[in-house]
Amino acid sequence: MTQQVPTSPLAALAAGDYFAVRAADDPAQLQLALQSYNFDINNRPMSQLRLGDLLLAKPELRSRERAIALLQQSANSGVAEAVMSLAEQEVAFGDPIVGLNAGLSAAEYSPELSARSAKLVFRTCEAPGQKCLPVPVLFVTDRALDETTGLLDFANAKDPANIVRLGIAYVYIPISAHGSEAILTDIYERFGPGGGNWVFDNIPEEAERLSLTEWDKYPTELALSDVDQAAFFAWAKTQGEQQQVPTQRALVFIHGFNTNFFDAIRRAAVTAERSGFPGVPIVLSWSSAADTFAFPADVAAADLACADFRDPMMQISKAFGPQNVSLVMHSAGNVLGYSMLGNCSDLGLWTVDGATDQTMIDTAVFAAPALPESRFRTEFPIINARIGHAALYVSASDLPLQAGQVFYNGSVPSWWNERMAGLGGDGRVILDRLQTIDASAVESGGVAYGTFLGHSYIFDRTEVADDLQALLSGRYDPAQRGCLQPLTSDAGPYSVVVERCGLPPN
Secondary structure (H helix, E strand, C coil): CCCCCCCCHHHHEEEEHHHHHHHCCHHHHHHHHHHHHHCCHHHHHHHHHHHHHHHHHHHHCHHHHHHHHHHHHHHHHHHHHHCCCCCCCCHHHHHHHHHHHHHHHHHHHHHHHHHHHHHHHHHHHCCCCCEEEEEEEEEEEEEECCCCCCCCCCCEEEEECCCEEEEEEEEEEECCHHHHHHHHHHHHHCCCCCCCHHHHHHCHHHHHHHCCHHHCCCEEEECCCCCCHHHHHHHHHHHHHCCCCCCCCCEEEECCCCCCHHHHHHHHHHHHHHHHHCEEEEECCCCCCCCCHHHHHHHHHHHCCHHHHHHHHHHHHHHHHHEEEEEECCCCHHHHHHHHCEEEEEHHHHCCCCCCCCCCCCEEEEEECCHHHHHEEEEEEEEHHCCCEEEEEEEECHHHHHHHHHHCCCCCCCCCCCCCECCCCCCCCCCEEEEEECHHHHHHCCCCCCCCCCCCHHHHHHHHHHHHHHHEEEEEEEEHHHCCCEEEEEEEEEEEECCCCCCCCC
């Protein structure tokens, strides 16, 4: 029976798929597949994809250049699978990080490509001359499992059965945080605030360099633990000792609103790597909706999550020792932290052997807290009794916290509204035994690319990140930290972050 190529474009695509499956050992079937895909090739993005992939799979045809051209045509038409194929070629024969970022982007648009993007992680880190520093991050989460991707992943919603899961993630960082900041600073100096967005669209060679700084795309793999919390954190402490970490400590990170699981993990890994923190980063990932407009829902979810995270936090303190635990809370993560350290729903106050005034953690960092100022002030004495050292980072340029006043006050932000505790400038929160650090001066300058919400300055601005690094290293006195200028007011002492203190001279 003679097989013929169909004359209908859709039928030709289906026939090409049929013949391609049988082309491994049959040259005749291969020729039929090639003829089928070639039918109306200029107007059929899926045929361009299939033919491009087939030509790459058959190196004996010596048609790699044509294959790449076809895949680029298909990708330009919005076919995510073609982007993934090009990404795989870039990892194998070009710039591994550029290829990896392209593959991860393709998988974001088409979750069915997640398995291929996961393979790119390991191929990228094994590429000649490529170094991927694997940073281990432990995690505790109350999120539901996301079973749509075919990989271990978590949804932007709470587990319906109230299951709290533990595990470990490895984040492969291709460039140090300081190296990343040097690139961003250079882009900022040359192209101005937001210039990176223009660079991505107009200067390909600069865009490739800038792609190294995109921490939210760094390769990450996960594994769940099947042991209980006490055994899990005791194991974590033991692992650190076996790796001969100089001072085995725990850096606990509670993320803010509009944050998915992987972003929280990667943010913690980059923060730990940048600070040179001598210990283990641990993420408490509550069920943020990961939506810019879900601020009220996220704040409520963070408050309710206390019942799920109080016990893990107690186990961390017990396993590592309170003097070895630092807690960094960002945005709505402060809501969870305040509830966890204070009066947690039906669990009452956190106690050790019945006492409520025992130190539970060494250092607590309240970064851009999405808390009403009245609650922060009222509950701070109770919470501060459990903390060895406390620091509050604020900024007058924090747009989400300005908008947060609407949520808490029910009207547009104005002088008679209750302030959010994370807002800087005049009226900033100043309390006994609390270092208040105002980052308004450095945040107002803008960033190299991305948004201008002014909410993530503790991570994104070099000057503030430098100060956080000094604080986590044990330099508690503001006068000993080079990026701070100590000041006084009627309410008491505070510090401001000095602009460009952490940057090289012009």
